[in-house]
Amino acid sequence: MPEDKKKESLLEKVGNSPVWKSIFRSGVPRTRRQRMYAVLGNVFLHLHPARLPRHAVKVGYTWCMGGLSFFLFVVLTITGILLMFYYRPTVEYAFTDIIDLGEQVPLGIMREIHRWGAHCMVLTTWLHMLRVFMTGSYKPPREFNWAVGVILMTLTLLLSFTGYLLPWDQLAIWAVTVGTNMARATPFLGSEGPGASLLAIGDINLIHSASDVRFALLAGRFVGEATLLRFYVLHCIAVPFIAMIFMAVHFWRIRKDGGISGPL
Amino acid sequence: MIETLKNTIDYLSTPTISFTVITAIFPFVFPPTDWFDRINRKLKIDKLWTNTGGFIQFILITGFFVLGYQDPNFKIILMKGDNFPIVLMVYSMAFFTWYAMKKSYINDARLDEGKKPMEYHDPEDKVLVWPDLVYIEFICLILFMVFLIVWSILVPAPLEEPANPAATPNPSKAPWYFLGLQEMLVYFDPWLAGVIFPTLIIVGMCAIPYIDINKKGDGYYSFKERRVGYFIFMYGWVVLWVYLIIIGTFFRGPNWNFFGPFEYWDPHKLEVLNNVNLSEYFWVIGLGQPLPSNILLRESIGFLVTGIYLFVLPVLLAKTVLKKMYEAYGPTRYTFLMILGLTMLALPIKMYLRWFFNLKYIIGIPEWFFNI
Numbered sequence: 323m324p325e326d327k328k329k330e331s332l333l334e335k336v337g338n339s340p341v342w343k344s345i346f347r348s349g350v351p352r353t354r355r356q357r358m359y360a361v362l363g364n365v366f367l368h369l370h371p372a373r374l375p376r377h378a379v380k381v382g383y384t385w386c387m388g389g390l391s392f393f394l395f396v397v398l399t400i401t402g403i404l405l406m407f408y409y410r411p412t413v414e415y416a417f418t419d420i421i422d423l424g425e426q427v428p429l430g431i432m433r434e435i436h437r438w439g440a441h442c443m444v445l446t447t448w449l450h451m452l453r454v455f456m457t458g459s460y461k462p463p464r465e466f467n468w469a470v471g472v473i474l475m476t477l478t479l480l481l482s483f484t485g486y487l488l489p490w491d492q493l494a495i496w497a498v499t500v501g502t503n504m505a506r507a508t509p510f511l512g513s514e515g516p517g518a519s520l521l522a523i524g525d526i527n528l529i530h531s532a533s534d535v536r537f538a539l540l541a542g543r544f545v546g547e548a549t550l551l552r553f554y555v556l557h558c559i560a561v562p563f564i565a566m567i568f569m570a571v572h573f574w575r576i577r578k579d580g581g582i583s584g585p586l
Numbered sequence: 587m588i589e590t591l592k593n594t595i596d597y598l599s600t601p602t603i604s605f606t607v608i609t610a611i612f613p614f615v616f617p618p619t620d621w622f623d624r625i626n627r628k629l630k631i632d633k634l635w636t637n638t639g640g641f642i643q644f645i646l647i648t649g650f651f652v653l654g655y656q657d658p659n660f661k662i663i664l665m666k667g668d669n670f671p672i673v674l675m676v677y678s679m680a681f682f683t684w685y686a687m688k689k690s691y692i693n694d695a696r697l698d699e700g701k702k703p704m705e706y707h708d709p710e711d712k713v714l715v716w717p718d719l720v721y722i723e724f725i726c727l728i729l730f731m732v733f734l735i736v737w738s739i740l741v742p743a744p745l746e747e748p749a750n751p752a753a754t755p756n757p758s759k760a761p762w763y764f765l766g767l768q769e770m771l772v773y774f775d776p777w778l779a780g781v782i783f784p785t786l787i788i789v790g791m792c793a794i795p796y797i798d799i800n801k802k803g804d805g806y807y808s809f810k811e812r813r814v815g816y817f818i819f820m821y822g823w824v825v826l827w828v829y830l831i832i833i834g835t836f837f838r839g840p841n842w843n844f845f846g847p848f849e850y851w852d853p854h855k856l857e858v859l860n861n862v863n864l865s866e867y868f869w870v871i872g873l874g875q876p877l878p879s880n881i882l883l884r885e886s887i888g889f890l891v892t893g894i895y896l897f898v899l900p901v902l903l904a905k906t907v908l909k910k911m912y913e914a915y916g917p918t919r920y921t922f923l924m925i926l927g928l929t930m931l932a933l934p935i936k937m938y939l940r941w942f943f944n945l946k947y948i949i950g951i952p953e954w955f956f957n958i
Contacts, residue, residue, distance in 0.1 A: 357714050367720065390730055456807055479764075500760045509782070
């Protein structure tokens with residue numbers, strides 16, 4: 323019908339153009355079929371199924387907390403990369419670089435977004451866990467995914483904790499000192515842990531303050547230069563890497579375990 | 587008038603009192619059995635989860651923070667940058683617990699009437715992810731990002747003086763989400779409070795789905811069908827985790843001494859520390875002898891008590907009170923539940939032993955760093 327063709331909006335024109343269609347395949351999703359294809363044909367959206375039970379899209383049921391946790395992870399990754407351009411993890415520069423981040427760098431709220439976002443992520447993961455418990459969503463067949471979630475929550479805390487040291491101010495080193503002092507008391511593997519004296523060859527103790535778990539964590543007997551570098555690498559590379567693997571499993575298992583939980 | 591109120595709050599928030607009060611009222615708020623449930627309904631505690639109840643909770647929390655903000659001592663603590671997330675935590679935990687319980691009670695009433703829970707929809711009646719979910723997610727993200735950016739513009743991230751290994755601040759605190767663990771250090775040695783307990787918390791949380799064999803209440807809010815599970819989880823979560831974080835943040839001052847919210851953090855406050863080991867109670871006070879020089883003999887009574895608690899008690903329970911549960915659970919699951927449950931209970935037990943008997947260690951072998 324030529325009359326209809328004339329009324330075609332700009333959006334539709336773009337949507338039906340060869341370039342758009344080469345990228346999104348589905349065109350402007352107007353029909354039911356196109357909308358389903360829009361989800362299935364998109365690498366990011368296909369995390370979701372194409373259709374969901376009605377209760378699954380209600381914020382009152384899901385609280386959106388799992389999604390927000392993932393979103394915060396992305397926000398923290400992006401702001402974190404921006405911060406890495408300016409921050410040098412050395413005792414000499416760390417603190418002054420943090421000051422410069424607020425005073426010299428344009429859009430100097432990246433550290434704020436990063437820090438407050440990190441606190442929020444701890445809260446959103448906790449609330450996500452609360453919601454999953456309250457709705458009994460951990461019950462079979464989703465037991466394993468709950469366990470993966472617990473690991474992810476622990477990793478969130480570890481990410482936050484390793485990041486805590488990086489500003490290299492009084493708050494940072496003493497919080498990390500208090501936190502890592504615990505490692506000294508690890509049974510068998512900490513220099514002041516029960517059973518550590520059993521790990522000895524003759525008179526030579528294998529576990530002492532320069533060889534125990536705390537030493538491995540701090541790269542020294544005290545929180546110092548080497549600790550800063552170690553925590554920096556853990557914070558920026560190692561823990562996010564592990565967290566991403568667990569997240570992939572977590573999201574994949576939601577789908578494989580029958581999608582979002584719901585009443586039968 | 588306000589001073590009296592502040593002094594009362596200071597007095598009531600002492601761990602001895604506040605912990606006892608919270609623990610005592612907890613089974614009435616989240617009733618695990620019919621008996622508690624009847625009293626809960628008779629006293630109208632279930633009204634806590636209505637809109638009015640939620641509003642009153644909101645007013646009480648806000649009232650506390652407003653009052654606290656007026657107070658010069660509490661204001662200092664409240665205004666520390668990293669303590670703001672805890673205010674956020676208090677509000678969000680209270681709100682979401684209230685919200686979930688409200689939904690649970692509505693669903694329970696529906697189930698009583700023989701209806702399906704609110705979340706139920708015809709399985710054939712599905713919605714499309716594009717646009718029905720995608721736009722909700724999008725709005726959520728936008729709103730959240732607005733909130734985060736506004737917060738970031740208004741409140742600068744905390745930064746204290748440059749790190750100085752020679753100047754230890756008093757008190758030295760871990761990040762706020764670990765303060766529950768740091769608070770446990772008052773009652774247990776680091777190898778337990780800092781290593782074993784965190785490990786068992788993680789293992790125990792992972793184990794929840796394998797231990798909870800109640801198949802009901804999957805995929806919808808319901809209290810009635812899972813009340814024991816709710817009760818245990820909420821106790822561990824609200825009291826042993828969130829409450830301890832609040833204590834550790836707001837109420838622990840220099841030398842980790844307790845200070846009420848409106849008290850001045852006096853670094854010279856003296857606390858009498860005359861804690862006594864169980865071995866001293868037994869040998870010195872009980873038998874009037876000096877402590878035996880043999881370590882194992884000295885601590886034999888402690889080993890006995892701990893052994894009975896961890897190994898004999900579960901067996902006794904399995905044969906008597908928990909017989910039905912043992913049969914339903916089977917030996918492996920029951921053993922796991924007992925290890926985790928008894929460890930969890932060890933915290934309140936040790937707290938009370940400390941408060942009432944000044945008990946320091948049940949087993950105290952500092953020579954081997956083995957103190958319980």
